[in-house]
Amino acid sequence: MRIRRLLVANRGEIAARVIRTCTRLGIESVLAASDADLDSLPARCADRVVRLGPAPAAQSYLDPAAVVRAARAVGADAVHPGYGFLSENPALAAACAEAGIVFVGPSVASLHAVGDKLTARSHAVAAGLPVVPGGEAADLAAARAVAAEVGYPLLVKAVGGGGGRGMQLVRSAAELPGTLALAVSEAAAAFGDARVYLERYVASGRHVEVQVLGDGVSAVALGDRDCSVQRRYQKLVEEAPAPALPGHVHEAMAAAALALAAHLGYRGLGTVELLYDREQQTFFFLEMNARIQVEHPVTEMVTGLDLVAEQIAVAEGLPLRLRQADVALTGHAVECRINAEDWADDFRPAPGRIDRVVLPVGDGIRVDAGVQTGSVVPPHYDSLLAKLVVLGADRADALARARAALELLRVDGVVTTAPMHRALLDDDEFAVGGVDTAFFERFLADRRAPAGVS
Incomplete structure (x- = not known):
C-alpha cells in the first residue's frame, strides 16, 4: 500500500528528521504534538499539526489511544513512532493494525519477542548467539x-x-x-x-551494535556502530564503523545479527546490541532494539542510505530494495549528541528559551536539530537538542572535522554539552579508538568543566 499521509508520533529532532524524508518522498506529514510542542521546529516543518494532548508524556506521547485517535482524525495512512516513547510498544502497533493504519515498525510479534529482555535472550540463544x-x-x-x-x-x-x-x-x-x-x-x-x-558485568566491555533491515523474508546488515562512550548507560558519542576491531569480528557480529533477524522473520529497522569483551576478544548478545535508533545518522553517512525511507518502503509492503552485496561502507562517521544539560553541575537539565542557534555547515557535516533560534526547551522531555554528525575519509579525518564543527556550533540562552564534546574529542585515550564503557567515568574524573559555558 502506498503511504500518502503519515502521522509522526514523536517530537524534537527525530520528528523533524522523519518529516524531512516525508517531504522528499512526497508524503504529507502530520505532526502529533503535545501542548508543549505545538509551536516547535517540527511543527513548523510538518504539513499539518494535530494536538495529541497535554504536555506530560503520559497524557500525550505515551498514550496509544491518543495516537490512534489523532491518526484517525487526520485520515493518516500510517504512523511513524520515531524512537523512545511508544516506538517499541506492541499496544500501539496492535491498535494501529486494528484501526487499519500502517505502523512503520516491526510486527507485533517481533515487538513482543525482543521487548521482553529475557524472551529476547531466549530467541538469541535459539538463533545461535552467545549471551552474557x-x-x-x-x-x-x-x-x-x-x-x-x-x-x-x-x-x-x-x-x-x-x-x-x-x-x-x-x-x-x-x-x-x-x-x-x-x-x-x-x-x-x-x-x-x-x-x-x-x-x-564485563569490566572491559565495548558497546557495539549492528544495524539490520528486514522485510519479513530476508534481511541485510548495514554495518556496525560503536556506542561505548556512555554516562549511566546513556550514549553520548557514536561512531560507524566501530573502530579498532579486527575484520573477522565485524563479520562475525554482522552474521550474528542476521541470524537473529532471520530467526525472528524480522521486518523493518532493528539494532542488535552486542557487548565486546576486549580481554577475551569475544562478544555477547545484549538486546535488540526494534526501532530506529538515535544514532542512525552515522550509519546513513557511511552507507549513503536514507533509513527512514527504507523503513517506509518496508512498511508499504515492498521487498528489500538492496541486497547484502549492495551494502558498501565509505569513510568514518562520528555523532555527538548535543543536550541541554550543564555537565559542570552533574549534567543538570537546562530547559529554557534559546536566544540564538548557529549550526555549522561544510563538507561532511550534518546536523539533525529539533530546535532553532527562539525555540523553548520544555522541562517535560529528554534534553536532546541536536545531533552533530560528520563524515571523514577515515577516523582521524572525521574527528578533525568534528572538532572544527563543534567550534562553529553556537546555542545561546541554555547551557549545552557542546563544551564537553570538545574536551572529549581532544582526549588522548578517545583519539586512539576502541574505548570501553567505563571510559567516560575516567574522562570525567580527570576534568572539570567551567560552569555555565555553552
Whole structure:
C-alpha cells in the first residue's frame, strides 16, 4: 500500500528528521504534538499539526489511544513512532493494525519477542548467539543463586527496560539485597514491569551494535556502530564503523545479527546490541532494539542510505530494495549528541528559551536539530537538542572535522554539552579508538568543566 499521509508520533529532532524524508518522498506529514510542542521546529516543518494532548508524556506521547485517535482524525495512512516513547510498544502497533493504519515498525510479534529482555535472550540463544551469563531474579533467593553461579561484579537489569533505567551494578554479595530492591523499584516505575534479571558485568566491555533491515523474508546488515562512550548507560558519542576491531569480528557480529533477524522473520529497522569483551576478544548478545535508533545518522553517512525511507518502503509492503552485496561502507562517521544539560553541575537539565542557534555547515557535516533560534526547551522531555554528525575519509579525518564543527556550533540562552564534546574529542585515550564503557567515568574524573559555558 502506498503511504500518502503519515502521522509522526514523536517530537524534537527525530520528528523533524522523519518529516524531512516525508517531504522528499512526497508524503504529507502530520505532526502529533503535545501542548508543549505545538509551536516547535517540527511543527513548523510538518504539513499539518494535530494536538495529541497535554504536555506530560503520559497524557500525550505515551498514550496509544491518543495516537490512534489523532491518526484517525487526520485520515493518516500510517504512523511513524520515531524512537523512545511508544516506538517499541506492541499496544500501539496492535491498535494501529486494528484501526487499519500502517505502523512503520516491526510486527507485533517481533515487538513482543525482543521487548521482553529475557524472551529476547531466549530467541538469541535459539538463533545461535552467545549471551552474557546470567538469569532471572524473581526474588532475592533466586538472585543469590544466579549470583553464586555468575560471580561478582554483576548487573541487575530491567526485563522490560532500556536506556539504562532499572540497571544497577552490584560489586559484592553484601550489596545485592539493597541494589536489587532499587532496581526493582526503578523498573516498576519506569516500565510498569518490576521483573529484573542478572548478568555478568564485563569490566572491559565495548558497546557495539549492528544495524539490520528486514522485510519479513530476508534481511541485510548495514554495518556496525560503536556506542561505548556512555554516562549511566546513556550514549553520548557514536561512531560507524566501530573502530579498532579486527575484520573477522565485524563479520562475525554482522552474521550474528542476521541470524537473529532471520530467526525472528524480522521486518523493518532493528539494532542488535552486542557487548565486546576486549580481554577475551569475544562478544555477547545484549538486546535488540526494534526501532530506529538515535544514532542512525552515522550509519546513513557511511552507507549513503536514507533509513527512514527504507523503513517506509518496508512498511508499504515492498521487498528489500538492496541486497547484502549492495551494502558498501565509505569513510568514518562520528555523532555527538548535543543536550541541554550543564555537565559542570552533574549534567543538570537546562530547559529554557534559546536566544540564538548557529549550526555549522561544510563538507561532511550534518546536523539533525529539533530546535532553532527562539525555540523553548520544555522541562517535560529528554534534553536532546541536536545531533552533530560528520563524515571523514577515515577516523582521524572525521574527528578533525568534528572538532572544527563543534567550534562553529553556537546555542545561546541554555547551557549545552557542546563544551564537553570538545574536551572529549581532544582526549588522548578517545583519539586512539576502541574505548570501553567505563571510559567516560575516567574522562570525567580527570576534568572539570567551567560552569555555565555553552
